[in-house]
Amino acid sequence: MxxxxxxxxxxxxxxxxxxxxxxxxxxxxxxxxxxxxxxxxxxxxxxxxxxxxxxxxxxxxxxxxxxxxxxxxxxxxxxxxxxxxxxxxxxxxxxxxxxxxxxxxxxxxxxxxxxxxNDPEGPVYSHGALVLDAVSNQATMRGQALSLDPFEFALLQALLEEPMRVCTRSELEERLPNDRGKQFGGDAIESHVQSLRCKIGAEQIVTVRGVGYRLSSME
CATH class of the missing domain: 3.40.50.2300 (Response regulator)
Structure with missing residues (x-):
């Protein structure tokens, strides 16, 4: 390129x-x-x-x-x-x-x-039972549609793009919509991650203490 x-x-x-x-x-x-x-x-x-x-x-x-x-x-x-x-x-x-x-x-x-x-079909990310279509703004878990707000969707996409890499809080914060601070203030990332865990399962997101978050392995 x-x-x-x-x-x-x-x-x-x-x-x-x-x-x-x-x-x-x-x-x-x-x-x-x-x-x-x-x-x-x-x-x-x-x-x-x-x-x-x-x-x-x-x-x-x-x-x-x-x-x-x-x-x-x-x-x-x-x-x-x-x-x-x-x-x-x-x-x-x-x-x-x-x-x-x-x-x-x-x-x-x-x-x-x-x-x-460069993907003419639009990017579709998958990891285990999770699938996210970035063009249609739809995500599913075991084939069932997930009801995600824009913050949760942005976080899930960031995690799915490189599922086994640890994303730092600052990286994730940069991916949130522009009005991210209006909803949760200084604890935005933690609050959004907790909300996302409630919808996809707490075990799906691993906290790496002092660093950030990644998706769980598919073992």
Whole structure:
């Protein structure tokens, strides 16, 4: 896949570019807003990694212009300003990653997003008796439809994408809908996980103390 990295800081950009190339992607790197304007054209890239905090270019304006021109590449915004997350998504970002982040986590998010974008049928995830269709927004347990609210659905999808990997609380929080804080405040993740357990079975979600959550094994 061909990726465009838009990042001014070489200490951040170098390891990201190396990690993406090791993952098998072709990477172009725009090191400032002017370079980004020249490279960010429709129908060239499969995915864009965009620093939301560019010094001489408004990243959101850049993304909005790209979408208006018909740009369809998946876009992951990289930001050290978490409160701007909603604006980034509204501008057309598919995902937002808060700095600092682990490179393996970024590679995983890139692979997951490309997989979702390039599946013409739409992604369907399964693990044991659990099945989730991300296009129809439906999930089943042993063939029975689950009644999940948007928070529970987002959590279940995040867990199903990599069922045996432990998802940290911060990762899961980033996957919740934008108004996540309105319902449960600071204990959002714990409350949503507990609610999801009530619907799919407490044994289905494993708590890894001090780290986060994963789905149970299928043994």
């Amino acid at each position: 061909r990726l465009l990295l838009i990042e001014e800081d070489e200490m951040i950009g170098d390891p990201i570019a190396d990690a993406m190339r090791r993952a098998g992607h072709t990477v172009d790197w725009a090191r400032d807003g002017r370079g980004a304007e020249q490279l960010l054209k429709p129908d060239i890239y499969d995915l864009v990694l965009l620093d939301a905090d560019l010094s001489k270019c408004d990243a959101i304006d850049l993304l909005l212009r790209y979408r208006r021109q018909g740009g369809r590449a998946a876009v992951i915004m990289l930001t050290d300003t978490p409160e701007r997350r909603i604006g980034n998504v509204d501008a057309g970002a598919d995902d937002v990653l808060i700095k600092p982040f682990d490179l393996d986590r970024l590679v995983s998010r890139v692979c997951s997003l490309l997989r979702r974008r």
